[in-house]
Amino acid sequence: MLLIAKQSEGQLPQMHQKTETRMDQSKPHPEVIHYSNEEQSSRLLLQLNRLRQERILTDVLLCSDNTEIPCHRNVLASSSPYFTAMFCHDFRESHQEKVDLKGITSSILSDIVDYVYTGVITITMEIVLPLMQAVSMLQYTGLFEACSSFLQEQLSPDNCLSMIRLSEILHCGSLKEKAREMAVQSFSDVSTSDDLCELSLPELMSYLEDDRLCAEEEQVFETLLAWIHHDPFSRRGAISDLFKKVRLRYIHPTYLFQFIASDPLIQSSTLCTEVIESVRRLMFSITTKCGSDLKPLWVTPRRYTCRETLVLVGGRKNNEQTSREALLFDERTQRWQWLAKLPLRLYKASYVCIHSILYVLGGLTMNTKHRVVSTTVYMLSLKTNQWRTAEPMIQPRFAHQSVSYLHFIFVLGGLGPEKQVCDTVERYNSMFNQWEAMVPMPTAVLHPAVAANDQRIYLFGGEDAMQNPVRMIQVYHIGRNMWSMMETRTVKNVSAPAAVIDDKIYIIGGYTRRMIAYDTKANRFLKCENMKARRMHHAATVFNNKLYVTGGRFINGHDVIEDSDSFECYDPKTDTWTTKGTLPYKLFDHGSLSLVCVSNKPNPPECVVGCHSLSAM
Structure with a gap:
Protein backbone atom coordinates (compact mmCIF):
# COMPACT_ATOMS: atom_id res chain seq x y z
CA MET A 1 0.00 0.00 0.00
CA LEU A 2 2.84 2.32 0.73
CA LEU A 3 4.41 1.61 -2.64
CA ILE A 4 1.20 2.40 -4.41
CA ALA A 5 0.89 5.66 -2.53
CA LYS A 6 4.39 6.64 -3.46
CA GLN A 7 3.77 5.85 -7.09
CA SER A 8 0.64 7.97 -7.02
CA GLU A 9 2.48 10.82 -5.41
CA GLY A 10 5.20 10.56 -8.02
CA GLN A 11 2.66 10.91 -10.74
CA LEU A 12 0.95 13.96 -9.30
CA PRO A 13 3.21 16.58 -10.88
CA GLN A 14 2.64 15.09 -14.33
CA MET A 15 -1.11 15.02 -13.92
CA HIS A 16 -1.10 18.56 -12.64
CA GLN A 17 0.98 19.64 -15.61
CA LYS A 18 -1.43 18.04 -18.11
CA THR A 19 -4.42 19.61 -16.39
CA GLU A 20 -2.86 23.05 -16.55
CA THR A 21 -2.18 22.54 -20.27
CA ARG A 22 -5.83 21.63 -20.95
CA MET A 23 -7.16 24.56 -18.93
CA ASP A 24 -4.93 26.95 -20.77
CA GLN A 25 -6.51 25.83 -24.04
CA SER A 26 -10.11 26.00 -22.79
CA LYS A 27 -12.38 28.91 -21.89
CA PRO A 28 -12.02 30.51 -18.44
CA HIS A 29 -13.80 28.39 -15.82
CA PRO A 30 -16.76 29.99 -13.98
CA GLU A 31 -16.16 31.45 -10.55
CA VAL A 32 -19.58 30.22 -9.29
CA ILE A 33 -21.26 26.83 -9.78
CA HIS A 34 -25.00 26.41 -9.07
CA TYR A 35 -25.35 22.86 -7.84
CA SER A 36 -28.76 21.16 -7.83
CA ASN A 37 -29.59 17.73 -6.46
CA GLU A 38 -33.11 16.68 -7.46
CA GLU A 39 -33.05 13.67 -5.18
CA GLN A 40 -32.33 15.74 -2.08
CA SER A 41 -35.95 16.63 -1.26
CA SER A 42 -37.21 13.04 -1.66
CA ARG A 43 -34.31 11.70 0.42
CA LEU A 44 -35.05 14.28 3.07
CA LEU A 45 -38.70 13.18 3.24
CA LEU A 46 -37.65 9.55 3.54
CA GLN A 47 -35.28 10.41 6.38
CA LEU A 48 -37.90 12.49 8.17
CA ASN A 49 -40.41 9.66 7.84
CA ARG A 50 -37.84 7.21 9.24
CA LEU A 51 -37.23 9.54 12.16
CA ARG A 52 -40.99 9.78 12.75
CA GLN A 53 -41.46 6.02 12.67
CA GLU A 54 -38.61 5.61 15.17
CA ARG A 55 -39.91 8.53 17.28
CA ILE A 56 -36.64 10.42 16.92
CA LEU A 57 -36.93 14.21 17.44
CA THR A 58 -40.74 14.02 17.29
CA ASP A 59 -42.27 16.77 19.42
CA VAL A 60 -46.04 16.41 19.09
CA LEU A 61 -48.63 13.64 19.14
CA LEU A 62 -51.72 13.90 16.89
CA CYS A 63 -54.55 12.10 18.64
CA SER A 64 -57.74 10.51 17.31
CA ASP A 65 -59.86 7.57 18.53
CA ASN A 66 -57.41 6.82 21.35
CA THR A 67 -54.64 6.57 18.78
CA GLU A 68 -51.49 8.72 19.05
CA ILE A 69 -49.42 9.48 15.96
CA PRO A 70 -45.97 11.01 16.62
CA CYS A 71 -44.98 13.88 14.30
CA HIS A 72 -42.60 16.81 13.92
CA ARG A 73 -44.18 20.22 14.40
CA ASN A 74 -41.95 21.82 11.80
CA VAL A 75 -42.95 19.19 9.19
CA LEU A 76 -46.66 19.66 9.87
CA ALA A 77 -46.34 23.46 9.88
CA SER A 78 -44.51 23.32 6.56
CA SER A 79 -47.19 21.14 4.97
CA SER A 80 -50.40 23.00 5.76
CA PRO A 81 -51.67 26.52 6.60
CA TYR A 82 -53.81 24.87 9.28
CA PHE A 83 -50.81 23.53 11.17
CA THR A 84 -48.80 26.70 10.45
CA ALA A 85 -51.43 28.71 12.29
CA MET A 86 -51.63 26.12 15.09
CA PHE A 87 -47.91 25.82 15.83
CA CYS A 88 -46.49 29.18 14.76
CA HIS A 89 -48.87 31.47 16.61
CA ASP A 90 -49.86 31.92 20.19
CA PHE A 91 -52.31 29.02 20.35
CA ARG A 92 -52.23 26.59 23.24
CA GLU A 93 -51.61 23.69 20.81
CA SER A 94 -48.20 25.24 20.04
CA HIS A 95 -47.06 24.22 23.54
CA GLN A 96 -49.06 21.02 24.02
CA GLU A 97 -47.46 17.63 23.67
CA LYS A 98 -50.73 16.13 22.44
CA VAL A 99 -53.16 17.65 19.94
CA ASP A 100 -56.63 16.12 19.66
CA LEU A 101 -58.12 16.35 16.12
CA LYS A 102 -61.84 15.83 16.52
CA GLY A 103 -64.02 14.67 13.62
CA ILE A 104 -61.21 12.73 11.93
CA THR A 105 -60.92 8.97 12.33
CA SER A 106 -57.57 7.50 13.31
CA SER A 107 -57.24 5.60 10.02
CA ILE A 108 -57.86 8.73 7.93
CA LEU A 109 -55.49 10.77 10.11
CA SER A 110 -52.82 8.10 9.73
CA ASP A 111 -53.23 8.15 5.95
CA ILE A 112 -52.89 11.94 5.91
CA VAL A 113 -49.73 11.89 8.05
CA ASP A 114 -48.23 9.22 5.79
CA TYR A 115 -49.06 11.47 2.83
CA VAL A 116 -47.38 14.47 4.48
CA TYR A 117 -44.15 12.51 5.00
CA THR A 118 -44.15 10.51 1.75
CA GLY A 119 -46.34 12.39 -0.76
CA VAL A 120 -48.20 9.13 -1.45
CA ILE A 121 -51.76 8.11 -0.57
CA THR A 122 -54.28 5.57 -1.90
CA ILE A 123 -57.75 7.01 -2.57
CA THR A 124 -60.69 4.63 -2.73
CA MET A 125 -64.46 5.03 -2.77
CA GLU A 126 -64.55 3.79 0.83
CA ILE A 127 -62.39 6.61 2.20
CA VAL A 128 -62.74 9.43 -0.32
CA LEU A 129 -65.58 11.28 1.44
CA PRO A 130 -64.15 11.28 5.02
CA LEU A 131 -60.75 12.00 3.48
CA MET A 132 -62.08 15.06 1.65
CA GLN A 133 -63.74 16.34 4.80
CA ALA A 134 -60.53 15.90 6.77
CA VAL A 135 -58.15 17.46 4.24
CA SER A 136 -60.61 20.30 3.75
CA MET A 137 -60.41 21.06 7.48
CA LEU A 138 -56.61 20.61 7.58
CA GLN A 139 -56.23 22.70 4.39
CA TYR A 140 -54.38 20.24 2.16
CA THR A 141 -55.59 21.81 -1.09
CA GLY A 142 -53.69 19.53 -3.46
CA LEU A 143 -54.98 16.37 -1.80
CA PHE A 144 -58.50 17.82 -1.75
CA GLU A 145 -58.38 18.37 -5.52
CA ALA A 146 -56.95 14.86 -6.00
CA CYS A 147 -60.03 13.51 -4.23
CA SER A 148 -62.21 15.72 -6.42
CA SER A 149 -60.50 14.35 -9.55
CA PHE A 150 -61.09 10.81 -8.30
CA LEU A 151 -64.82 11.49 -7.84
CA GLN A 152 -65.00 13.14 -11.25
CA GLU A 153 -63.77 9.87 -12.75
CA GLN A 154 -66.73 8.11 -11.09
CA LEU A 155 -69.33 10.48 -12.55
CA SER A 156 -72.24 8.97 -14.48
CA PRO A 157 -75.76 10.10 -15.45
CA ASP A 158 -77.06 8.06 -12.52
CA ASN A 159 -75.05 9.84 -9.85
CA CYS A 160 -74.18 13.29 -11.23
CA LEU A 161 -77.07 15.07 -9.46
CA SER A 162 -76.16 13.51 -6.11
CA MET A 163 -72.53 14.46 -6.78
CA ILE A 164 -73.66 18.06 -7.17
CA ARG A 165 -75.31 17.84 -3.76
CA LEU A 166 -72.11 16.37 -2.34
CA SER A 167 -69.94 19.06 -3.95
CA GLU A 168 -72.06 21.74 -2.32
CA ILE A 169 -71.63 20.13 1.11
CA LEU A 170 -67.87 19.85 0.57
CA HIS A 171 -67.61 23.28 -1.11
CA CYS A 172 -65.84 21.62 -4.03
CA GLY A 173 -66.21 23.83 -7.09
CA SER A 174 -64.31 21.60 -9.53
CA LEU A 175 -66.50 18.57 -8.75
CA LYS A 176 -69.68 20.63 -9.00
CA GLU A 177 -68.66 22.03 -12.38
CA LYS A 178 -67.91 18.58 -13.82
CA ALA A 179 -71.05 17.04 -12.37
CA ARG A 180 -73.15 19.87 -13.78
CA GLU A 181 -71.53 19.37 -17.17
CA MET A 182 -72.38 15.67 -17.02
CA ALA A 183 -75.99 16.44 -16.03
CA VAL A 184 -76.41 18.88 -18.92
CA GLN A 185 -74.76 16.67 -21.54
CA SER A 186 -76.56 13.49 -20.45
CA PHE A 187 -79.88 15.12 -19.65
CA SER A 188 -81.81 12.51 -21.62
CA ASP A 189 -80.65 9.90 -19.10
CA VAL A 190 -80.63 12.20 -16.08
CA SER A 191 -84.24 13.29 -16.69
CA THR A 192 -85.49 9.78 -15.88
CA SER A 193 -83.64 9.53 -12.56
CA ASP A 194 -85.30 9.87 -9.17
CA ASP A 195 -82.73 12.51 -8.20
CA LEU A 196 -84.14 14.94 -10.75
CA CYS A 197 -87.53 14.94 -9.05
CA GLU A 198 -85.81 16.04 -5.84
CA LEU A 199 -84.48 19.24 -7.42
CA SER A 200 -85.84 22.54 -6.18
CA LEU A 201 -87.74 24.78 -8.59
CA PRO A 202 -84.80 27.20 -9.09
CA GLU A 203 -82.48 24.24 -9.72
CA LEU A 204 -84.80 22.72 -12.34
CA MET A 205 -85.33 26.13 -13.96
CA SER A 206 -81.56 26.58 -14.26
CA TYR A 207 -81.34 23.31 -16.22
CA LEU A 208 -84.29 23.98 -18.51
CA GLU A 209 -83.01 27.42 -19.49
CA ASP A 210 -79.42 26.21 -20.06
CA ASP A 211 -78.41 26.60 -23.71
CA ARG A 212 -76.06 23.62 -23.33
CA LEU A 213 -78.85 21.24 -22.32
CA CYS A 214 -78.62 18.16 -24.52
CA ALA A 215 -82.25 17.19 -25.00
CA GLU A 216 -85.09 17.53 -27.44
CA GLU A 217 -87.65 20.14 -26.48
CA GLU A 218 -90.30 17.40 -26.26
CA GLN A 219 -88.19 15.79 -23.55
CA VAL A 220 -87.77 19.12 -21.78
CA PHE A 221 -91.55 19.34 -21.56
CA GLU A 222 -91.90 15.74 -20.33
CA THR A 223 -89.25 16.41 -17.68
CA LEU A 224 -91.09 19.35 -16.19
CA LEU A 225 -94.30 17.30 -16.12
CA ALA A 226 -92.57 14.45 -14.27
CA TRP A 227 -91.14 16.93 -11.76
CA ILE A 228 -94.57 18.42 -11.07
CA HIS A 229 -96.29 15.03 -10.80
CA HIS A 230 -93.73 13.98 -8.17
CA ASP A 231 -95.36 16.45 -5.76
CA PRO A 232 -98.42 17.86 -7.54
CA PHE A 233 -99.95 19.55 -4.49
CA SER A 234 -97.04 21.95 -3.95
CA ARG A 235 -95.61 22.12 -7.48
CA ARG A 236 -98.51 22.47 -9.92
CA GLY A 237 -98.47 26.25 -9.49
CA ALA A 238 -95.04 26.38 -11.16
CA ILE A 239 -96.32 25.07 -14.52
CA SER A 240 -96.47 28.46 -16.25
CA ASP A 241 -92.93 29.44 -15.20
CA LEU A 242 -91.53 26.09 -16.29
CA PHE A 243 -93.48 26.07 -19.55
CA LYS A 244 -91.76 29.30 -20.59
CA LYS A 245 -88.46 27.43 -20.64
CA VAL A 246 -89.66 25.06 -23.37
CA ARG A 247 -88.56 26.33 -26.80
CA LEU A 248 -91.84 25.76 -28.61
CA ARG A 249 -90.54 26.77 -32.02
CA TYR A 250 -88.49 23.58 -32.23
CA ILE A 251 -91.23 21.16 -31.19
CA HIS A 252 -93.03 19.14 -33.82
CA PRO A 253 -96.50 20.74 -34.31
CA THR A 254 -98.30 17.43 -33.92
CA TYR A 255 -96.70 16.85 -30.55
CA LEU A 256 -97.42 20.44 -29.52
CA PHE A 257 -101.09 20.54 -30.47
CA GLN A 258 -102.08 16.95 -29.78
CA PHE A 259 -100.05 16.09 -26.68
CA ILE A 260 -98.94 19.27 -24.96
CA ALA A 261 -102.11 21.27 -25.60
CA SER A 262 -104.31 18.48 -24.28
CA ASP A 263 -102.32 17.87 -21.10
CA PRO A 264 -104.45 18.57 -18.00
CA LEU A 265 -101.71 20.60 -16.33
CA ILE A 266 -101.34 22.84 -19.37
CA GLN A 267 -105.09 23.25 -19.66
CA SER A 268 -105.25 24.28 -16.00
CA SER A 269 -102.96 27.25 -16.69
CA THR A 270 -104.42 30.26 -18.48
CA LEU A 271 -100.97 31.52 -19.45
CA CYS A 272 -99.97 28.17 -20.99
CA THR A 273 -103.17 27.87 -23.03
CA GLU A 274 -102.74 31.45 -24.26
CA VAL A 275 -99.20 30.69 -25.42
CA ILE A 276 -100.31 27.57 -27.29
CA GLU A 277 -103.17 29.43 -28.89
CA SER A 278 -100.76 32.14 -30.06
CA VAL A 279 -98.56 29.47 -31.62
CA ARG A 280 -101.60 27.91 -33.28
CA ARG A 281 -102.63 31.25 -34.80
CA LEU A 282 -99.09 31.80 -36.01
CA MET A 283 -98.99 28.38 -37.66
CA PHE A 284 -102.33 28.74 -39.41
CA SER A 285 -101.72 32.32 -40.52
CA ILE A 286 -98.90 31.13 -42.82
CA THR A 287 -96.56 33.81 -41.52
CA THR A 288 -93.21 33.78 -39.79
CA LYS A 289 -93.90 36.99 -37.87
CA CYS A 290 -95.23 36.59 -34.35
CA GLY A 291 -96.95 39.00 -32.02
CA SER A 292 -95.31 40.81 -29.14
CA ASP A 293 -96.87 38.45 -26.59
CA LEU A 294 -95.22 35.38 -28.17
CA LYS A 295 -92.00 36.93 -29.45
CA PRO A 296 -89.85 36.49 -26.28
CA LEU A 297 -90.62 32.76 -26.32
CA TRP A 298 -90.63 32.25 -30.09
CA VAL A 299 -87.33 33.93 -30.97
CA THR A 300 -85.28 31.98 -28.39
CA PRO A 301 -82.45 30.31 -30.35
CA ARG A 302 -81.77 26.61 -30.45
CA ARG A 303 -79.64 25.19 -27.70
CA TYR A 304 -75.91 24.99 -28.37
CA THR A 305 -76.08 21.21 -28.49
Missing part, protein backbone atom coordinates in the same frame (compact mmCIF):
# COMPACT_ATOMS: atom_id res chain seq x y z
CA CYS A 306 -78.25 21.47 -31.59
CA ARG A 307 -75.93 21.36 -34.56
CA GLU A 308 -76.54 21.39 -38.27
CA THR A 309 -75.54 18.38 -40.32
CA LEU A 310 -75.53 17.91 -44.06
CA VAL A 311 -77.37 14.87 -45.43
CA LEU A 312 -77.21 13.51 -48.98
CA VAL A 313 -79.74 10.92 -50.12
CA GLY A 314 -80.64 8.99 -53.27
CA GLY A 315 -79.57 10.01 -56.77
CA ARG A 316 -77.51 8.22 -59.40
CA LYS A 317 -74.31 6.77 -57.99
CA ASN A 318 -71.20 6.44 -60.17
CA ASN A 319 -73.48 6.56 -63.23
CA GLU A 320 -74.49 2.96 -62.55
CA GLN A 321 -77.89 2.85 -60.91
CA THR A 322 -80.17 4.78 -58.64
CA SER A 323 -78.72 4.78 -55.14
CA ARG A 324 -80.36 3.81 -51.87
CA GLU A 325 -77.55 5.42 -49.90
CA ALA A 326 -77.99 8.20 -47.35
CA LEU A 327 -74.87 10.02 -46.14
CA LEU A 328 -74.27 12.46 -43.31
CA PHE A 329 -71.42 14.98 -43.29
CA ASP A 330 -70.16 16.43 -40.03
CA GLU A 331 -68.26 19.64 -40.65
CA ARG A 332 -66.35 19.43 -37.37
CA THR A 333 -64.79 16.07 -38.19
CA GLN A 334 -64.85 16.55 -41.97
CA ARG A 335 -66.10 12.97 -42.33
CA TRP A 336 -68.97 11.24 -44.07
CA GLN A 337 -71.07 8.68 -42.23
CA TRP A 338 -73.53 6.15 -43.68
CA LEU A 339 -77.13 6.27 -42.55
CA ALA A 340 -79.84 3.64 -43.02
CA LYS A 341 -80.46 2.86 -46.69
CA LEU A 342 -83.66 3.84 -48.44
CA PRO A 343 -86.15 0.94 -48.58
CA LEU A 344 -86.36 1.20 -52.41
CA ARG A 345 -84.38 2.53 -55.34
CA LEU A 346 -86.28 5.63 -56.43
CA TYR A 347 -85.43 7.38 -59.67
CA LYS A 348 -85.89 11.15 -59.59
CA ALA A 349 -87.74 11.34 -56.30
CA SER A 350 -87.83 14.68 -54.49
CA TYR A 351 -86.26 15.43 -51.14
CA VAL A 352 -87.17 17.89 -48.43
CA CYS A 353 -86.61 18.47 -44.71
CA ILE A 354 -89.18 19.70 -42.20
CA HIS A 355 -88.93 19.65 -38.40
CA SER A 356 -85.52 18.01 -38.87
CA ILE A 357 -87.09 14.96 -40.50
CA LEU A 358 -85.98 13.96 -43.98
CA TYR A 359 -88.76 13.23 -46.48
CA VAL A 360 -88.34 11.36 -49.77
CA LEU A 361 -91.41 11.79 -51.95
CA GLY A 362 -92.55 9.85 -55.01
CA GLY A 363 -90.14 8.81 -57.72
CA LEU A 364 -89.97 5.96 -60.17
CA THR A 365 -89.47 2.61 -58.41
CA MET A 366 -86.44 0.74 -59.72
CA ASN A 367 -86.61 -2.59 -57.89
CA THR A 368 -89.22 -4.38 -60.04
CA LYS A 369 -89.43 -5.51 -63.65
CA HIS A 370 -92.25 -3.06 -64.20
CA ARG A 371 -91.32 0.48 -63.28
CA VAL A 372 -94.04 2.17 -61.26
CA VAL A 373 -94.47 5.88 -60.56
CA SER A 374 -94.85 6.15 -56.80
CA THR A 375 -96.97 8.14 -54.38
CA THR A 376 -95.07 6.80 -51.37
CA VAL A 377 -93.56 9.20 -48.83
CA TYR A 378 -90.62 7.92 -46.78
CA MET A 379 -89.39 9.64 -43.62
CA LEU A 380 -86.03 9.39 -41.84
CA SER A 381 -85.43 10.63 -38.31
CA LEU A 382 -81.78 10.95 -37.34
CA LYS A 383 -82.76 10.05 -33.80
CA THR A 384 -83.78 6.51 -34.72
CA ASN A 385 -81.91 6.24 -38.05
CA GLN A 386 -84.88 4.27 -39.42
CA TRP A 387 -87.11 4.83 -42.41
CA ARG A 388 -90.89 4.82 -42.07
CA THR A 389 -93.77 5.99 -44.24
CA ALA A 390 -96.11 8.97 -44.04
CA GLU A 391 -99.44 9.50 -45.78
CA PRO A 392 -98.88 8.95 -49.54
CA MET A 393 -99.25 11.76 -52.05
CA ILE A 394 -102.50 12.26 -53.94
CA GLN A 395 -100.90 11.88 -57.37
CA PRO A 396 -98.00 9.61 -58.43
CA ARG A 397 -95.11 11.58 -59.92
CA PHE A 398 -91.35 11.69 -60.51
CA ALA A 399 -88.89 14.36 -61.66
CA HIS A 400 -90.96 16.76 -59.54
CA GLN A 401 -89.94 19.46 -57.04
CA SER A 402 -90.63 19.71 -53.33
CA VAL A 403 -90.17 22.58 -50.92
CA SER A 404 -91.02 23.08 -47.24
CA TYR A 405 -92.48 26.12 -45.54
CA LEU A 406 -93.43 26.26 -41.86
CA HIS A 407 -95.21 22.93 -41.21
CA PHE A 408 -96.13 22.35 -44.89
CA ILE A 409 -94.50 20.46 -47.75
CA PHE A 410 -95.43 21.53 -51.27
CA VAL A 411 -94.98 19.16 -54.24
CA LEU A 412 -94.97 20.77 -57.67
CA GLY A 413 -95.18 19.42 -61.21
CA GLY A 414 -93.04 16.56 -62.45
CA LEU A 415 -93.98 13.64 -64.68
CA GLY A 416 -96.99 11.36 -64.20
CA PRO A 417 -97.42 7.62 -64.94
CA GLU A 418 -97.74 8.29 -68.67
CA LYS A 419 -94.69 10.59 -68.56
CA GLN A 420 -96.91 13.58 -69.16
CA VAL A 421 -95.69 16.90 -67.73
CA CYS A 422 -97.84 17.81 -64.71
CA ASP A 423 -98.92 21.24 -63.60
CA THR A 424 -100.55 20.02 -60.39
CA VAL A 425 -99.59 21.14 -56.90
CA GLU A 426 -100.37 19.41 -53.63
CA ARG A 427 -99.64 20.30 -50.04
CA TYR A 428 -98.80 18.08 -47.07
CA ASN A 429 -99.79 19.25 -43.60
CA SER A 430 -97.29 17.72 -41.16
CA MET A 431 -99.53 18.62 -38.21
CA PHE A 432 -102.30 16.32 -39.40
CA ASN A 433 -100.42 14.01 -41.80
CA GLN A 434 -102.79 15.01 -44.62
CA TRP A 435 -102.47 15.97 -48.29
CA GLU A 436 -104.66 18.42 -50.20
CA ALA A 437 -104.68 19.66 -53.80
CA MET A 438 -103.78 23.30 -54.42
CA VAL A 439 -104.16 25.63 -57.39
CA PRO A 440 -102.05 24.26 -60.32
CA MET A 441 -99.08 26.07 -61.84
CA PRO A 442 -99.84 28.55 -64.67
CA THR A 443 -97.21 26.87 -66.87
CA ALA A 444 -96.09 23.27 -66.43
CA VAL A 445 -92.29 23.10 -66.37
CA LEU A 446 -89.69 20.44 -65.63
CA HIS A 447 -86.51 20.92 -63.60
CA PRO A 448 -87.04 24.53 -62.43
CA ALA A 449 -85.11 26.07 -59.55
CA VAL A 450 -87.51 26.19 -56.57
CA ALA A 451 -87.31 28.03 -53.26
CA ALA A 452 -89.70 29.35 -50.60
CA ASN A 453 -89.38 32.68 -48.83
CA ASP A 454 -91.71 35.11 -47.05
CA GLN A 455 -95.00 33.24 -47.69
CA ARG A 456 -94.16 32.64 -51.35
CA ILE A 457 -92.80 29.82 -53.49
CA TYR A 458 -90.65 30.84 -56.44
CA LEU A 459 -90.17 28.71 -59.58
CA PHE A 460 -87.33 29.95 -61.76
CA GLY A 461 -87.02 28.78 -65.36
CA GLY A 462 -87.02 25.08 -66.18
CA GLU A 463 -88.07 23.58 -69.50
CA ASP A 464 -91.38 22.75 -71.14
CA ALA A 465 -92.60 19.43 -72.57
CA MET A 466 -90.57 20.07 -75.74
CA GLN A 467 -87.41 20.64 -73.66
CA ASN A 468 -87.33 24.33 -74.49
CA PRO A 469 -86.06 26.61 -71.69
CA VAL A 470 -88.74 28.74 -70.04
CA ARG A 471 -87.62 32.28 -69.23
CA MET A 472 -90.11 32.95 -66.50
CA ILE A 473 -90.56 33.28 -62.74
CA GLN A 474 -93.74 31.73 -61.38
CA VAL A 475 -94.68 32.83 -57.88
CA TYR A 476 -97.15 31.04 -55.64
CA HIS A 477 -98.61 32.96 -52.69
CA ILE A 478 -99.05 30.38 -49.94
CA GLY A 479 -101.66 32.22 -47.88
CA ARG A 480 -103.80 33.22 -50.88
CA ASN A 481 -103.38 29.95 -52.82
CA MET A 482 -102.81 31.84 -56.07
CA TRP A 483 -100.10 32.24 -58.71
CA SER A 484 -98.50 35.16 -60.51
CA MET A 485 -95.96 35.19 -63.34
CA MET A 486 -93.04 37.36 -64.38
CA GLU A 487 -91.24 37.00 -67.68
CA THR A 488 -87.52 37.80 -67.57
CA ARG A 489 -84.55 37.32 -69.88
CA THR A 490 -82.27 36.85 -66.87
CA VAL A 491 -83.66 33.39 -66.10
CA LYS A 492 -82.40 30.56 -68.25
CA ASN A 493 -81.76 27.59 -65.98
CA VAL A 494 -82.58 23.87 -66.26
CA SER A 495 -81.80 21.27 -63.59
CA ALA A 496 -80.41 23.90 -61.23
CA PRO A 497 -81.03 23.96 -57.48
CA ALA A 498 -81.99 27.09 -55.53
CA ALA A 499 -81.42 28.04 -51.90
CA VAL A 500 -82.33 30.99 -49.67
CA ILE A 501 -79.98 33.09 -47.53
CA ASP A 502 -81.15 36.42 -46.05
CA ASP A 503 -84.10 36.99 -48.41
CA LYS A 504 -81.93 36.24 -51.45
CA ILE A 505 -82.64 33.19 -53.60
CA TYR A 506 -79.46 31.78 -55.14
CA ILE A 507 -79.85 29.92 -58.45
CA ILE A 508 -76.79 27.77 -58.97
CA GLY A 509 -75.82 26.79 -62.51
CA GLY A 510 -78.11 24.74 -64.74
CA TYR A 511 -76.10 23.93 -67.87
CA THR A 512 -74.02 27.00 -67.06
CA ARG A 513 -71.31 28.20 -64.67
CA ARG A 514 -73.38 31.21 -63.74
CA MET A 515 -74.84 31.80 -60.31
CA ILE A 516 -77.28 34.63 -59.70
CA ALA A 517 -79.15 35.79 -56.61
CA TYR A 518 -82.71 37.10 -56.72
CA ASP A 519 -83.39 39.72 -54.07
CA THR A 520 -87.03 39.12 -53.13
CA LYS A 521 -87.32 42.46 -51.34
CA ALA A 522 -85.83 44.62 -54.10
CA ASN A 523 -87.19 42.41 -56.95
CA ARG A 524 -83.89 42.38 -58.81
CA PHE A 525 -81.11 39.96 -59.73
CA LEU A 526 -77.55 40.15 -58.46
CA LYS A 527 -74.58 38.55 -60.16
CA CYS A 528 -72.40 36.27 -58.04
CA GLU A 529 -69.04 34.61 -58.53
CA ASN A 530 -69.26 31.87 -61.17
CA MET A 531 -68.65 28.21 -60.51
CA LYS A 532 -65.55 26.56 -61.93
CA ALA A 533 -67.47 24.41 -64.42
CA ARG A 534 -70.87 24.22 -66.15
CA ARG A 535 -73.06 22.20 -63.80
CA MET A 536 -76.50 20.59 -63.84
CA HIS A 537 -78.39 17.90 -61.89
CA HIS A 538 -76.42 18.89 -58.78
CA ALA A 539 -77.84 19.67 -55.33
CA ALA A 540 -77.45 22.62 -52.99
CA THR A 541 -78.44 23.46 -49.44
CA VAL A 542 -77.78 26.16 -46.86
CA PHE A 543 -75.57 24.96 -44.03
CA ASN A 544 -74.24 27.33 -41.32
CA ASN A 545 -75.22 30.34 -43.46
CA LYS A 546 -73.16 29.12 -46.39
CA LEU A 547 -74.18 27.43 -49.61
CA TYR A 548 -72.99 23.85 -50.08
CA VAL A 549 -73.11 22.39 -53.59
CA THR A 550 -72.63 18.67 -54.13
CA GLY A 551 -72.18 16.35 -57.09
CA GLY A 552 -74.09 16.81 -60.32
CA ARG A 553 -72.89 16.56 -63.89
CA PHE A 554 -70.51 18.97 -65.60
CA ILE A 555 -69.36 19.73 -69.13
CA ASN A 556 -65.60 19.45 -69.43
CA GLY A 557 -63.30 21.36 -71.74
CA HIS A 558 -64.05 18.95 -74.58
CA ASP A 559 -67.84 19.50 -74.27
CA VAL A 560 -68.25 16.01 -72.82
CA ILE A 561 -70.68 15.46 -69.95
CA GLU A 562 -69.14 13.80 -66.89
CA ASP A 563 -70.46 12.83 -63.47
CA SER A 564 -69.05 14.74 -60.52
CA ASP A 565 -68.02 13.98 -56.93
CA SER A 566 -67.27 17.62 -56.17
CA PHE A 567 -68.11 19.20 -52.82
CA GLU A 568 -67.94 22.98 -52.84
CA CYS A 569 -68.93 25.82 -50.55
CA TYR A 570 -70.00 29.36 -51.41
CA ASP A 571 -69.74 32.17 -48.85
CA PRO A 572 -72.19 34.99 -49.69
CA LYS A 573 -70.34 37.42 -47.43
CA THR A 574 -67.12 37.17 -49.44
CA ASP A 575 -68.65 36.03 -52.76
CA THR A 576 -66.09 33.25 -52.98
CA TRP A 577 -66.06 29.52 -53.68
CA THR A 578 -63.93 27.00 -51.78
CA THR A 579 -63.59 23.27 -52.22
CA LYS A 580 -64.53 20.96 -49.35
CA GLY A 581 -62.91 17.90 -50.87
CA THR A 582 -64.89 15.18 -52.65
CA LEU A 583 -67.93 13.01 -52.03
CA PRO A 584 -67.43 9.29 -51.33
CA TYR A 585 -68.64 8.64 -54.89
CA LYS A 586 -69.88 10.44 -58.00
CA LEU A 587 -73.50 11.48 -57.63
CA PHE A 588 -76.24 13.44 -59.37
CA ASP A 589 -80.04 13.92 -59.19
CA HIS A 590 -79.77 13.46 -55.42
CA GLY A 591 -81.13 15.30 -52.42
CA SER A 592 -79.02 17.60 -50.26
CA LEU A 593 -80.51 18.83 -46.98
CA SER A 594 -79.52 20.39 -43.71
CA LEU A 595 -80.88 18.66 -40.61
CA VAL A 596 -80.55 19.73 -36.99
CA CYS A 597 -79.29 17.15 -34.49
CA VAL A 598 -78.92 17.06 -30.73
CA SER A 599 -75.43 15.92 -29.77
CA ASN A 600 -73.58 15.73 -26.46
CA LYS A 601 -70.30 14.51 -27.92
CA PRO A 602 -67.55 16.56 -29.57
CA ASN A 603 -66.99 13.78 -32.12
CA PRO A 604 -70.16 11.92 -33.09
CA PRO A 605 -70.02 8.13 -33.41
CA GLU A 606 -70.58 6.20 -36.59
CA CYS A 607 -74.29 5.96 -35.84
CA VAL A 608 -75.91 9.34 -35.56
CA VAL A 609 -76.92 10.72 -32.19
CA GLY A 610 -80.33 12.11 -31.28
CA CYS A 611 -82.18 14.46 -33.56
CA HIS A 612 -85.04 16.85 -32.94
CA SER A 613 -88.00 14.90 -34.23
CA LEU A 614 -91.25 13.25 -33.22
CA SER A 615 -90.24 9.64 -32.73
CA ALA A 616 -93.56 8.64 -31.21
CA MET A 617 -95.50 9.24 -34.42
